[in-house]
Amino acid sequence: MSTARGARARARIEVTAAIKDEARRQLAADGAAKLSLRAVARELGVVSSALYRYFPSRDDLLTALIIDAYNSLGEAAESAHTVVAEAGPRARWIAVCLAARRWALAHPHEYALIYGSPVPGYVAPQETVPAAARVGLLLIGVVRDAYRGKGVARSALAADLTAEARRMSADLAPDLPPDVIVPLVAAWAQLYGLIGFELFGQFNRVVEDREPFFRQAVERLAHDVGLVHPEPGTAA
């Protein structure tokens, strides 16, 4: 009977994957706003009510796609980081940023789903938070290693930011001081400004040869978060 249960479980996983694949196809064609369970069911050759055994609602399907996208991006960033795990923090920072861009270029519609305009009428549940945090946590880890090693370049914060910076430090990385976490979070947001502009067409006729431009920009971001050395050696 464990075989039967295993087969059933396997079938369920396969059908779930097929639903999400078809949903992703529609995402690419019509956008997240128009994602409809009916259309997915029609394309799969089943009736729409059958899908409710797998996803209780359209929003739950959307949530699953969002979590998948965040995890796909997170895995891409993490495995790129693993490759250069022995390098210095600056090289690792750059590797993670480049991996995020590469993933976005390879998955533009999923990128739009997670970092583009909010879907009208949809509010992301708390379930999405852990997946959404992966790249950010990776970047925090890089800066943390630098901070514990040779140190990072510091700069003063404005007086009206000290309270919020302390709160951010306590919430996000208690081992990093407020004046380190603030530029780090800013750089994290700015990274997606660069990626989004390329992906959504704002760089058309402005930046043509984008990879070296992006690399230059994330090197500057590394500098902004205190990763200042060109790093001749390897380990932190």
Next chain:
Amino acid sequence: MSTARGARARARIEVTAAIKDEARRQLAADGAAKLSLRAVARELGVVSSALYRYFPSRDDLLTALIIDAYNSLGEAAESAHTVVAEAGPRARWIAVCLAARRWALAHPHEYALIYGSPVPGYVAPQETVPAAARVGLLLIGVVRDAYRGKGVARSALAADLTAEARRMSADLAPDLPPDVIVPLVAAWAQLYGLIGFELFGQFNRVVEDREPFFRQAVERLAHDVGLVHPEPGTAA
């Protein structure tokens, strides 16, 4: 007869404005993907075919909304710049960035229309370019003044970026050297990363007191583009 023509022209302008107002309302409610001429007409109490006198197609209405949004943002940025026109480049840079954020917070759906996910099936025509360029040109102007005055801080570009950087300089601001235009364009993109993250909810539970955080970040962007002085005096 100039009166008659004037009255007709005025009526036409008013109807056009009413159509766009209603369209913006629907944009806020359902998103750009679901903008429908029929729904706009219904809400205005006219029949859908009547709207074709004012906009040749749904996409043309979308284009008009996009151009309006860019111009509204551009005007907000330009008038904020005018207020501090006598201040130093660094103060003017910050003023423009703060104005862009303020406009985005006041017009989130129009922000999503111009800087969010592309609308499926819609391609922005070249008409949108001049309006879209306004904030960028304003920022170029600020850095240009600094460059002609006391100068801006410079830093070397990677070798594989020199050709593209030269092209960017020639196309965007021939009077600014390549190593100045590259960080400027990057900062321009990064600015919208900060705004987008706040607007689209990525800062939820990450950054709470956002104004001082944003100010700190754009001060760092000013530094990145070479505007390094805290500037005690006024004019460049």
Next chain:
DNA sequence: GTCTATAACGAGATAGAC
């Protein structure tokens, strides 16, 4: 000339009966 209304097309979504 300038506009709005009517009616229709082909395509797609949706609700409910069975």
Next chain:
DNA sequence: GTCTATCTCGTTATAGAC
């Protein structure tokens, strides 16, 4: 799970009011 009747949509041709 299937079928049908009724909605939506963008868009056009046409007729008539001002």
